Amino acid sequence: MNLYLFAIKEDIRQPLNIILIILLPIPVLFIPGHPNSYPFGLSLYGMIIIFSSFLLSRPVVEDRMKGIILRIAASPISTLRYLSSHLLGYLSLLAIQISILLLGSLVIHGDAVTGRLALFSLYLTFGMMCLSLTLAWNVLFKSYNISFGLFSGLASIMCLFSGVSLPLFLLPSSLIRYIMFLPTYWLPYGLDAWFNGNTPAFIQAHAILLVYACIFLLIGSKRRL
Amino acid sequence: MIIKMEDVMKRFGRNLALDSFNLEMSKGEVIGLLGPNGAGKTTCIRAIIGLIPVDNGEITVFDELQDGKNRAIKRRIGYVTQELTIYEEMSAMDNLAFFGSLYGLSKEQIARKIPEVAKVIGLEGRLHEQSKQFSGGMKRRLNIGCALMHDPELIIMDEPTVGIDPQSRNFILEFVKELASNGTSILYTSHYIEEVEAVASRICIMDQGHTIASGTLPELIARIKGDSHILIDVRISSEEKLKELRAIPEIKEAALLDNQYHIVVPGGIIVFDKIIAVLSSQSIVNVNSKQPNLEDVFLTLTGKQLRDEA
Numbered sequence: 001m002n003l004y005l006f007a008i009k010e011d012i013r014q015p016l017n018i019i020l021i022i023l024l025p026i027p028v029l030f031i032p033g034h035p036n037s038y039p040f041g042l043s044l045y046g047m048i049i050i051f052s053s054f055l056l057s058r059p060v061v062e063d064r065m066k067g068i069i070l071r072i073a074a075s076p077i078s079t080l081r082y083l084s085s086h087l088l089g090y091l092s093l094l095a096i097q098i099s100i101l102l103l104g105s106l107v108i109h110g111d112a113v114t115g116r117l118a119l120f121s122l123y124l125t126f127g128m129m130c131l132s133l134t135l136a137w138n139v140l141f142k143s144y145n146i147s148f149g150l151f152s153g154l155a156s157i158m159c160l161f162s163g164v165s166l167p168l169f170l171l172p173s174s175l176i177r178y179i180m181f182l183p184t185y186w187l188p189y190g191l192d193a194w195f196n197g198n199t200p201a202f203i204q205a206h207a208i209l210l211v212y213a214c215i216f217l218l219i220g221s222k223r224r225l
Numbered sequence: 226m227i228i229k230m231e232d233v234m235k236r237f238g239r240n241l242a243l244d245s246f247n248l249e250m251s252k253g254e255v256i257g258l259l260g261p262n263g264a265g266k267t268t269c270i271r272a273i274i275g276l277i278p279v280d281n282g283e284i285t286v287f288d289e290l291q292d293g294k295n296r297a298i299k300r301r302i303g304y305v306t307q308e309l310t311i312y313e314e315m316s317a318m319d320n321l322a323f324f325g326s327l328y329g330l331s332k333e334q335i336a337r338k339i340p341e342v343a344k345v346i347g348l349e350g351r352l353h354e355q356s357k358q359f360s361g362g363m364k365r366r367l368n369i370g371c372a373l374m375h376d377p378e379l380i381i382m383d384e385p386t387v388g389i390d391p392q393s394r395n396f397i398l399e400f401v402k403e404l405a406s407n408g409t410s411i412l413y414t415s416h417y418i419e420e421v422e423a424v425a426s427r428i429c430i431m432d433q434g435h436t437i438a439s440g441t442l443p444e445l446i447a448r449i450k451g452d453s454h455i456l457i458d459v460r461i462s463s464e465e466k467l468k469e470l471r472a473i474p475e476i477k478e479a480a481l482l483d484n485q486y487h488i489v490v491p492g493g494i495i496v497f498d499k500i501i502a503v504l505s506s507q508s509i510v511n512v513n514s515k516q517p518n519l520e521d522v523f524l525t526l527t528g529k530q531l532r533d534e535a
Contacts (some may be wrong), residue, residue, distance in 0.1 A: 006323050013314055067308045071371070074274045074304040075327035076296035 003082060007089030010059040020055060021093055024048050025101035029108045034167060038195045039109055042119070045101055046126060046164040046187040050155045052097060053130035054148060056090040061138040061147070083221050087131050094127040095120075115194060118202065122190045125206050129183055129213040135220030155184075163188035183212040226288060227252055227379055227410045228273055233282035235268055235434075242268040243279070244434035250412065252378075255405045257425030258414040259523060265434040266414045267307070270381055273412070274304055286379070300328055303377030305369050307384040313357035317348050317367050320356060325374035338374050346370040347396060362393025369397065380404065381412045386420060398423050418519045428519065432527045445522045452477060452525065454515050455488040457500070460508035462486070469503045476500075478525055484510075489525055 011017050025048060028041035060083070063069045072082055101123075102116045113119075134151070141147035159165040161175070162185035171179070179185050190205030192198075228250040235243040242265045250256050260266050271277045272284055275293035284291040286298045311320050321342055325335045343349040346366040351359070356367055369385060382401070386394045401424045405411055415421050421428055422442060429439045438445055462484045470479040470488060475496040478489040486504065490496055501509070517525075 002326060006326075009319075010312070010314070066310065067306060068310045068312070070276065070306055070308075071304060071310040071324070072327065073276055074299060074302065075324075076299045076329065077327050078296075 003077070003085035004089050004092075007059065007086040008092060011056050011090065011093055017055060017093070020052050021097045022100060024052070025097055026104055029101065029104045034169070037167070037169075038113065038191060039105070040167060042105070042113070043164055043167070043188050043191055045123070046184065047155070047159045049094065049097075049123065049127050050130045050133075050159065050164075050184070051152075052094060053090070053127060054134045054151055054155075056093055057086075057131055057134045057138075058144065060086045060090075060135065061144055064138070065142060065144060079221060083135075083217075087128075087135070087217075090131055091124070091127060094131070095124060098123045098127070118194055119191075122187070122194065122202070122205065125209045125213075126187045126190075129186075129209045129216070132213040132216035132220055133183065136216040137220075139220055139222055158182050158184045168192060183209065183216075186212075226250070227254070227286065228412070229283075229285045230269070230273070231283050233269075233272060233284060234280045235265075235272060235277065236280050237268075241434050243272065245282070246431070246435050248429060248436070248439075250379075250410060252410055253405070253408045255401070255411040255413060255424055255426045257421030257428045258412060258431065259418065259421055259428060259519075260414075260431040261527065263433075264431045266431065267383060268434075269431070270304075270383055270412070270414065274302060274381065275299065300375070301378045303372035303375065303380040305372045305380065305382040305385050307387060309364050309368050311356055311364065311367050311371060313364075314355060316353050317343070317356050317359075317370075318352040320367060320371055321352075321374055324371035328375035330375060335374070338376075342370045342373050345373065345400065360390075360393075362389045362396070365389050365393060365397065369400070377409070379410045379412070383414050384416065385413075386415065386417065394420070418523060422519050430523060430526055437526045438522070442519060445519065446517050449489075449517050449522055449525045451491065452517060452521075453490045454517055454521050455486075455490060455500070456511075456513040456515065457486045457488065457504060457509060458511040458513075459484055459486065459504060460510060462507065466503055466507060470500065473499050473503070478528055480524055480528075487524065489521065 025045060028044050028048065031039065031041035031044060033040040063072065098120055102120055105113045137151055138147050162179050162182040163171060164184050164187055168188050186205045186208045190202055193201035193205060226249060228248060230246055230248040233243050233246045246265065246269060258266050258269065268277065272279050273286060273291065275291050275295065275298065278293055287301055289295055289298055291298055312323070318339060321339050322335050325338060330338065339352065340349065343352055346369060348363060348366060348370065356364060359367065365385065372380060386397055398420060401411060401413065405424070413421065413424055427439065427441055428445060430437045438448065462481055464481065467479055467481045467486065470476055470486065473496060475490060476488055477491055480487045488500060
């Protein structure tokens with residue numbers, strides 16, 4: 001069993017994770033949008049990605065908290081391979097979740113939502129950023145529950161002010177220049193660009209999300225024995 | 226040479242965890258590393274495995290420099306951690322397979338090795354059960370089994386019997402002896418002196434980051450030969466009386482364990498009258514003298530009761 005398959009196996013062993021992956025994207029599809037915009041559920045789904053990332057990456061955090069990381073560090077496996085295999089495993093599960101959302105959108109919204117491949121790529125990049133963010137966040141804590149409790153509050157506030165759980169056009173423009181430093185801002189920004197067919201802005205959203213992902217990954221890959 | 230540590234120093238902030246520490250281990254040796262909490266045992270182990278860099282000195286393992294990046298060294302070491310580092314949600318088989326795969330074992334090698342290891346650790350027939358359903362002893366055995374999948378030439382066992390029943394402890398000790406008889410080199414740390422006495426071919430006593438004494442059990446006992454060990458059981462014990470005993474110039478060492486004073490006196494010196502004078506108010510129940518063992522060696526050399534410090 002390689003590390004990648006082991007990471008997936010560890011996650012799908014938890015019934016909550018299965019529910020999270022399969023069922024959670026469905027309800028957001030029924031949330032309507034502004035008449036001149038995309039269904040708002042597509043933006044709110046970003047919040048589900050954040051929390052899914054946190055729950056899916058639990059095993060890698062627990063490895064650190066339970067000391068299993070010691071045994072892994074004592075093996076010939078490099079930290080990079082260990083982390084990348086796990087994150088790839090979690091990203092694969094997120095990819096399944098995203099696919100379920102997009103298939104659901106095909107059934108519910110039909111042709112009102114187009115360019116699903118582009119959306120898939122945006123969500124996946126956002127998912128990478130979220131997984132890295134949770135990894136970096138958990139470096140700060142020794143207890144998963146405390147970490148999750150604080151993260152829940154912070155993530156909810158971040159989503160509220162960055163346009164994930166509240167449409168961007170409702171936010172005052174004076175606030176935008178500040179909230180653009182929030183990594184979560186770049187999902188609704190990318191969604192707007194996708195809806196308006198603004199390809200450079202769409203690519204920009206991807207690029208910035210990837211930069212954030214790299215920064216968080218660097219922080220999160222710090223080995224703590 | 227399996228392990229060679231030369232003048233190794235490791236500092237954590239102001240705390241000097243390893244202070245010019247030296248250790249040598251030849252092939253097939255079982256070295257028992259003894260020391261109270263904070264003696265530097267875990268730091269020593271982690272430095273050997275390459276989990277932490279050292280500030281000074283040199284460590285070679287299998288005649289190769291241990292710089293933490295040498296995967297060839299890691300591939301030849303099996304590490305049994307003090308804590309249970311197994312996946313309790315997973316079956317014993319999945320645990321063995323996973324930890325085997327970390328060492329590059331192929332599917333076929335893993336499939337062949339699992340029944341072999343399961344038999345050695347006495348878990349055959351329980352392989353498909355989730356390890357969280359196992360008793361403490363079984364989990365400990367699985368913890369050891371995970372370090373054996375890749376046939377390591379050197380096994381490092383960090384207190385492998387902590388918190389288990391005597392039956393499982395005996396199982397593990399017998400198993401360590403069997404491994405050693407097959408030529409595997411073992412570095413074994415424990416707070417239980419009798420365990421180290423039972424398995425180690427050579428013992429290294431460490432305290433405050435450096436080696437206090439090293440040698441075979443008879444060699445170590447010979448170092449304190451001539452000393453008399455007096456055990457006095459009392460009804461009421463007190464730290465004050467212990468201080469008074471220590472103040473007697475003829476007494477080499479004195480310690481208190483529960484209601485028993487353990488006094489070391491150089492051979493030929495008669496101080497019973499002084500001891501009795503100090504302890505007369507403590508209701509003496511029993512007085513004994515005995516031959517020195519490893520515990521006495523430890524007490525004499527470090528001035529500490531190992532078990533108390535655990």
